[in-house]
Amino acid sequence: MPETRDVSVRARWTSIVLAAVTVASLTACGSDSANTAATGASASPNAVSGPITVFAAASLTGSFTQIGKDFEAANPGTTVTFSFAGSSALATQINQGAPADVFASAAPANMKTVTDAGNADGTPETFVKNQLVIVVPKGNPKNITTLAGLAQPGVKVALCAPQVPCGAAAQKALQAANVTVTPVTQEQDVKAALSKVTLGEVDAALVYRTDAKAAASDVEGVEFPESASAINEYPIVVVKNAPNKAGAQAFVAYVLSEPAKKVLTDAGFQAP
Template sequence: MSTRTTASRRLAVATAAVLVLGLGAAACGSDGGTSSGSSPATTAAGSPGADTGTAPKAKGTVTVFAAASLKETFTELGKKFEAANPGAKVTFNFGGSSALATSINSGAPADVFAAASPATMKTVTDAGGASGQPSTFVKNTLTIAVPKGNPKHIAGLKDLTGSGVKVALCAKEVPCGAAALTALKAADLNLTPVTLEQDVKGALTKVELGEVDASLVYKTDVQADSGKIDGVDFPEAAKAVNDYPIAALAKAPNKDGAAAFVAYVQSPEAKQVLTAAGFQTP
């Protein structure tokens, strides 16, 4: 056999081997997987572009305007949120929901609004101030706050109309004031308070200081201050339950932070904190 013939045969064998190896590699690449040239958006859950259901992460300052009755729980949630989002810082502005809504509509820089009533939130959404649809995350119910030991022996709403009983209410523009009027109407009672406060904490403080004998506040506020005051439940409160909506704001300076905080408030971890404080789930 000539040297040229032998060389030709060796070349043919080598070429066949290369073809076999190439076919085998192609078969492995198509066996239930995605080829290396596939777009990340088409990969399975957990890969880039997939919706894993994980809440968005946040960085920078997240400014939250929230109803005064959320002060204790949101302060705790803010710390937990920061721990879960290194690099993020939550700052709060607590107050009467109506005053907060007015500030937002006037251009106050805020990322998130959590109100104590849908009516108050509506003033922001009607002005185009919310980004997307607000979500109800908790409910709250009224109770009668009285000094420790209940010296006036108040047992229900009717007792608030008694001679010499001084009562504090929230102003009617504030969600706790609107709820109080609803409860009083359900009981067919007329009540003249000695003071009208701009948020629920103001009405509660009047009882703490002994300036009034009772006030209509949320059950969560009484629970948070149980060392100083007592609460008296009344059946008409069931007619005046307040929904609490939350929304990221359209002009939020930190849009990613706003979305992340709104998502966190609706998470199972946050709901545990809120329900432990006396809030009800929607």
């Protein structure tokens, strides 16, 4: 009988110890879960990382450079590299197989060349709009106040090339005003057209509001009503053969987020 009683006692204590260990383990797991939820930490193996290459319209240079830095800060382990140029040139490069993760165009027409070629992953989404202004040197020495002023004798004007979004928009605005302008130069992106004014090579150029605002220390922007008929929408999309598809999707999502929208509107872009 004593031996049987000892076995029973040992069994009872074993059960108590096992129960205590189980409760402790469950408590520890619960604490870990609570801590993870509180800090926002994640052990997901699908975290965004690696290089992300973004092809973007030249007019996005300032804004996207800042957005890229903000994105990298929010996603440690990522590196965003930009290729800024005219949207038509970027679209051609993508269709020729250039390794890009994201394409942000300054006009739907240039984006359409990419989607028509089957090189977009998903449907492009418009994230901002932009509008033209006449940009002139400080003091407006030629006293240009309307589009008609660009057609005055002796006024040298720079425009973007017709296939570039800012060039196509300029043609629409000039047609709406029934004004014919013969530019002394046609540039491949809006930054190049703006530089002709800042360098003193021309008397005026048609550029976006955002570019005039960014160069406000060197130039003045002259608003004109016909610009309302030539507002450009900016679409963005993940490229079909993106080397970093997860990174591309995350970057596009960030561009559409409130922090990025603030950067863009502060630069003078309009909400879509």
